[in-house]
Amino acid sequence: MTFGLQPEAGPVRMPAPVGDLSAHAGPPPALLFDHVSVRFGAYTAVNDASLHVGDGEFVSIVGPTGCGKSTLLNVAAGLLEPSEGDICVYGRSLEGINADAGYLFQADALMPWRTALSNVITGLEYAGTERKAAERLGNEWLARVGLSGHGERFPHEMSGGMRKRVALAQTLIRDPKIVLMDEPFSALDVQTRVLMENELLQLWTTYRKSVLFITHDLEEAISLSDRVIILSAGPSTHPIAEFRIDLPRPRDVAEIRMTPRFVELYHQIWDAMKEEVLKAYERNQRKLAD
């Protein structure tokens, strides 16, 4: 297992400035989409998308359903090659799997034949870590996500929220510099969700990963992020606006939603989004009518 791709190695390719990239003129961003387009046959899912995630930054992408959010994340993970454009990880053009990134999938991704502990340490096992040490670390991480004592459970013996926690531990135990999260909490009930969001923020504050977080819940995006990027409705999705979230940290995701600044930001962003959401809605109606 190589965690390779050291930032100082290789040529640093700076893209045409996008958004407030100039603020990051110093060190290269953790993740940079440089005029990325993705086509599936004749269908253009993503068209000329440029965005970046600074080192240690928490960035959310919000967009109407089906617009291409997961596609963007797959590109960042190196699971999908863009039809055009480039992905740079710490200034280096990405080839193959993004070894610096951990990916929390939208769907359940735990191995059903492995226990929680065994799932958590899968990445360490791949890296050849000694079993005892891996298990010790695995138990530590289970405790960190509030699952100590549940290590011997199989995925089908756990609730959806517990499975997400295991997946989170599984991703973070490898200590990736970048964490990609695809609507990780959308399947959870509201209470569990708030709980997990707070835990995520705590973990993020402790470990300072660069996070690219996907959601179609605007409130979730605002309460977690440093920056929120709005995508246009598909096809030919691309970022249409971005907002810096200047809410103070540390935050409590439930409480912060009551603050005036949050409400203000919410309205501001929602105004920018409304048009796109309506577009997506209309297209769906048309699709249903056909």
Place this chain on the structure above:
Amino acid sequence: MSEISANLRTDAVIADPSASGRTAPGRPAARPQRRSRRRAMPGPIVLTALQAALFAALIIAWYALVRSKALPVFFFGDPVLVFQQIVSWFVTGEIFVHLATTLIETLLAFLLGVASGIGIGLWLGLSPLTAALFDPYIKALNAMPRVILGPIFIVWFGLGIGSKVALGVTLVFFVVFFNVFQGVREVNPVILANSRMLGANRRQLLTTVYIPSALSWVFSSLHMSVGMAFVGAVVGEYLGSARGVGYLILQAEATFDVNAVFAGIIVLTVFALVLDLAVTLVEKRLIVGKPKS
């Protein structure tokens, strides 16, 4: 490719009865709600008693029909003599060498069939080109009534254990092969992508994702595989052998001893039931993380 998957469907349908047979014991739990609408089901003890009574009634009817000469004894045998034959086989110990032979043949056929089915299923499942190349041949071999290979195996491997095992292997192989092939093809793509993100190389993907995923399919077909191995062994013996329960029946038939034929059939049936029970026990120990919901 599409042809192989078409075969898979057929196979799944064949495999189904054994699956439903296994879920049946769980059914009583759902019974209380039905009680109000349908006729009350008797308790398990009463049910067993009724089943035993039915069995006794059938035997008595058989006995009565034969004794009253309504049915010719020559063709239908006599339950008392059949019973005596079974007892004498066990008392003299004559049956044990035959039982052991059939058991060994069944186990060998099962193990070799499962191993080859897993190996080739993985290989073809992971290599679409090879699978496409072999597709028509696999289709043909699967469609062929493979029991007719028995005589050829006897020519190739002689009258000993080898020809029976070979026949059993050809039967078991396809059950396992199609299950593994399907298991590999239908590996959850999210689990696969997740493992790649966690840093798995090709070999690790094989050992930690493809194989466990395919094995869960193999487990689901254990009953059928063992059954096939047993069929292969017995049919092989029946086609020509010097030992085994199938041989006992063959010998009895040659001397027109219909009572011994019936006795052999009963012994085989009990044998098959015991094997199935053993599989159920093994299954309970092996299947820990329930793979499919």
